[in-house]
Amino acid sequence: MRLRALFVYRIERRDDGMVWELGRGAMGVTYRAVDTSLQRPVALKLIDSEWMKRGAEARERFMREARTAASLRHPNVATVYHFGIREENGQCFCAMELVEGETLEMRVRRTGPLDALTTIDIALQVSSALATAEKQGLVHRDLKPANLMLVAAAPDANDSSPGKAEKAETVVKVIDFGVAKALVEKPDAMGLTHGGFVGTPAFASPEQFTDARVDVRSDIYSLGATLWYLLTGNRPFRGTTIEQIRASQHSRALPIEQLKTARVPSRLISLLMSMLAPEPAARPGVRALTSKLQECRDQFLDRWKTPRRLALAAAVIALASAVAFPVFRRSQEQALPPNVPAKSIAVLPFENLNADQGNPHFAEGIQDQILTKLASVADLKVISRISTEKYGSKPRDLRSVSKELGVATVLQGTVQKDGERVRVNVELIDARSDRRVWTKNYDSDLRDVFAIQSEISQEIGNALRAKLSASEAVVLAAAATRDPEAYDLFLRGEYEQRRGESVVTAEPLDRAADFYRRALSLDPSFALAAARLARSRLWWHWVVSPLAPAELIEVKTILDGALAIAPDLAESHVSLALFHYMGHREYEQALPAFQRALELQPNHADARKYSGYVYRRMGQWERSLVEMAKAEELDPRDDAIPANIAASYVNLRQWNDAKRAA
Template sequence: MSTKTTRFGQGNIDPRRWDRLKIILGEALEQNSSAARIALVERRCGEDTDLLEEAESLLVEAEALLTERTDSFEDCAQNAASTFWQEGPPRSGERVGAYVIVRELGRGGMGTVFLAERADGQFEKQVAIKILNRGADTAEILHRFRAERQILARLDHPNIARLLDAGTTNDGLPYFIMDYIVGAPVTRFAVAQTLSTRQRLELFLKICDAVEFAHRNLVVHRDIKPSNILANAEGEPKLLDFGIAKILAKDEDASQSTTKAQRHLTPICASPEQAKGDPITVATDIYSLGALLYEMLSNQKPHRFSTARPTREELALVVGEQVPPPPSAVASDAETARHLRGDLDAIVLLAMRKEPKMRYPTVADLAADIRRQLAREPVVARHPTLGYRAKCLVKRNGSRLVTSAAVVIVLAGVLFAFWSRSQNAGEAAAITRKSIAVLPFENLSSDPDNAYFAEAIQDEILARLSKIADLKVISRTSTQKYKSAPDNLREIAKQLGVGNVLEGSVQKSGDAVRVNVQLINALNDAHLWGDVYERKLTDIFAVESDIAKTIADTLQAKLTGAEKQLIAAQPTTDLTAYELYLKGRSLWSKRGGENLRQAIGFYEQAIARDPKYALAYAGLAEAYVLLPGYTATAPQDAYPTAKAAALKALQLDEKLAEAHTALGLLLCEGDLDMAGSISEFQRAIALNPNYATAHHWYGNGPLLALGRFEEAIAEGKRAIELDPLSPIINADLGKNLYNARRYDEAIAQLRKTLEIDPTFYYTHYNLGIALQLKGDVSAAIAEYTKAQQLSDDLVVQVLLAAAKAQSGDKDAAIQMLAEQEELSQHRHVRACCRTVLYLSLGNRDEAIRQLEQGIADHDSLTVSLIKVDPTLDPLRGDPRFQALVQKVVGAKHK
């Protein structure tokens, strides 16, 4: 076994740390719901991420144990909790076979593991002894225990923990004796030892050899995950825990299902067939190896869940339907991403294909492809184009190829041709077939005031499509620039990163509507599908649903049962309420204080007509939550109304991603509840993985506030994939980068954003911040000045005055403070503005007082930036400042 905390026991960790774990788990198991248990664990673990991971792992197994019993949940919880407060029956000093027990290492639902030493003193040897728990000896668990013992008996491999002996204790409990392994989970080992990508691959190949050996001996492990593979001090991995493994009889079909094991699966490593309850084969282990390799290479898990123990529905949705981004897309740094991009991305994603028959046929095939990649040979996971093979040839034999000037010239010409062809092929492959942009619909109505209706039809079709996890759907913000009839669909699709576009027109007259749609493959201009719907307005929801369903079918996108229900849903039966909602949504998308206030008016009218209109409540929440950011009202005046609207929306429809998104931001900024905020955002993304706003606000809200920069940046990049031309999303990625102290990347990103919209003042002032942090104050002042010419936002004026103060003009900051004091008599002035000014004047006491006021006001900039903003670095050594940071992120965070 190992030094890590395994099952329900202590391991070789610090006794004080183990005591803390027992207390936390004991308290958690006294809670009456999974969500409450998880929330308590997150609160109690604080910023200790290692402790949190250990506690969550134990909680998952505790809950799994509870589900196996027939007692009432309350009795089970009380009994399970007691195991954390007590060490269980003492066995220290007891003799088992040729060994004497020293102490307990770990305890699980099936057995307890003890450290033992040789009893006869003939030689020194430590072993791990697993003894079946008293009271757990049901028929099923006895079968599993004996099966694990039998499996280990037939597996003699240097990278599999060995079975040394077995028998029955004096009190009649079966046991088996194994190697005692001191090590760490392979993922932690790779990080701790700062292994290179090549070293990680070489380590993974040894794991593959062990799993392939098990398969050759007709054993499927079914629970391959980092904690079941330990690397010792010499870097040798050892595969452990065959507790839910299956022995295939020689005459048994390898695809035979074993349904009982479904209850014992671990979410982080479960395959789609395990998540859905489908037959389990060796392909299950291949998928789990792919998930393990994903984490070993990128330091990120391929799947995200809203809780440590997701529901069966969420597990089936996330693991069974959602395709994880390539490892390179979530890698922690640009250098790692460069190494992973291409071959390794392809290898990992092929191993993790949703369909078992589409994965590598055997573990040996997976290992062979990795060895080809290490040898710089073409890999099976990628298309064997001439250009790709040529690149591999040059990488492998470049020094031998370049032997004369003539050869160099010829080779250069050939490689250029190959490179061009491979670039085109790669570009086409990158733009997936299952991707679409819904271009603005043309308003053919005689009344120009009906333009909002055409926009709304486009928005509704897009909203329904975005709920399909198997489709990549571009947000409306990025498609709006193509207002006129597009004459170059291929170029548009390239800019948006999609393979297909939907064009359409809408004509509304009285109670009748005519919708014309055309689905086109933008890569070859092929017409895929088209139709004209002439219906009554009362049928408009059915029209939108039919269009979305037909597009999904045409693009061969897979729909789950839940997704079919979502795209067929009718949000309201009141058409007037629906039109009011559409007008509000159109204004909301334009942002700005006045537009948001008008949107609120339309949403309230829609709710008055249909008090059960969940989307209208969600719209109301999303409008109110944005108001303070445009200095249109104070947070304390807007947030309570926003929260009430979001909760009402969820009461009416718990599966509304928009409502979860609004509530996520409110919990972050209004309640300072980072754990709750993260949970809401993850739920929103699970419900609607194409909702760019959810990814955007998640990264820019709690993840940034907690200083989880890599995750925040990854969410920002995912939002850009879904809404590539959104100025605000692109600018906020730059903001996240400079808060991560990656100033050069931030400046480059913000300048790229200005190419999208050079008139967006927000980009100019964030570029100014990045430049000022880099030390170029004069360039920063130039950007602030441009922003001031484009907007009267007080934040811009403050930044300009503060920059002037830094360059020697203190009077600018003093004058701005006076103006703000006078202005605050008539309107809301954000405390963060005065914080910046006082800092520029060197008045730290007053700057801290303004931060206190900003937190009291729940100012979004203060809350989201106090832990991370480089501008506030001069205050970080002040205990008063540290207390404020703790107040924002210390009490309730994940």
């Protein structure tokens, strides 16, 4: 770049002598500069040369819109100091307040998705800025994570509220306000040509792709897409071109499972759906948006102050009184027994003793496979992995674990893999009294790991005096594969799949599918690997990008093969149910598969949870809530379950209000 100064602005250079570029986008490049007349730092945006070719009328309109944008003053908007045009070549530029910090896009890329409270606080600040802009007739037109700056601010020493820490970290500045509108070809035109469309397609409203008039509701749509990104790390609609994104907006339902996986509160999910409504008239106005965001925040802080289960119980009692809903009330009373059942267990994460902390998948895999075997025993209550993983490998207070998870016993252990040897040490403890019930050390050839898992499961069943059916005894003794290398690849796939589901990103899911396929190539009879491969591909279809019809056919072929090899494998039936549910929205076909899975593995929390979702989609609200309550008992720390229970309550309450209003 040859340009070093523009009017009173001197572009700064870094220590390496290169010009100090702050960012670049479709409209131009922004540099760090100094206003030499006032001796203050500024952000200087040089508009792309394409915009310089439009003639005197376009430049006059640019200055008119620029003056309007420069009049906007708000604490959450980066102030525009100066719009100008270089007479010699028509170069348009804009000098703005220099905001020291990082964009929200950079923050999410650096640290991952944000929590709900932080996201709500950001949204409240942006909506306040939009309200002020609306009064002045301004529309941003390019609201997105890259145009929201997160800046540091000192916390209020007098503020002792629960959200104090979050408040101190979520001061937001909207940048580039008015620049997009100043560059529109005509006041009411936003065509698809290079010279017409202004904005970022992935975050643009449907009306920005047409010649419809654009107002603040377009910015509200873009804010909804931005909040979605902050909460999940993903955009709500996939596509790399304007045409693909437009088609996705009009033809594809919002991937709500992304928000549920991110444990977004149900009220906030509902608000996001309304913000992303295709028709502007269906979206909330700025005032309504602010009110609903504040309601979401208040609800979140109320849950922060009150134990979730007590709050949920109170809501159930209130709703049961109002709408005479005895079935779910009874199930909730059963979900909170005064004493935990003696035949209940949580298999805690095993500690990896490898000196280099390598093979984390192996320790996690042994824990998971023991848990899965125990979950097949109907006489036991077995807590799911999602609820146990937060405790790490060495919980300090087992009595707290017992209380939080509602179990009498815990299994903890260590794993060390050394070449072709494996050492596993396990102990079963009565968590209520810290009494050791059973312990054993294994030092065996790696090929014996399958027998070790079976023996541990059988010994636990005996120690807890669980009644085993003949089929359950077979499950405890069975090995999914006899090939150690195939098993290791499978465990690597499980490790990556868990990562992919927790952060909802494509790369771990890709790696998971590859590991499953490689395991199957070594052992084509490895039915569990086939079932998990099918589920991995369905998860991709559900939260990342729709599979092509041929890919869904391949998933069904994989499932058919798994069921032919092992017709009594619960995981194959769960994946078959998800194929109908996620792959084709075939709810009536999904339910029998979920029910068969629960017959084979009564403690399968996912089968309970997803069958609850299916019943809800079929309008069977009571049965849905019963299943989700059972899922919550097996998976008490999966926040997606109470969020969905809450969402069902909201729908039920609205239905009764509508019935009374009629």
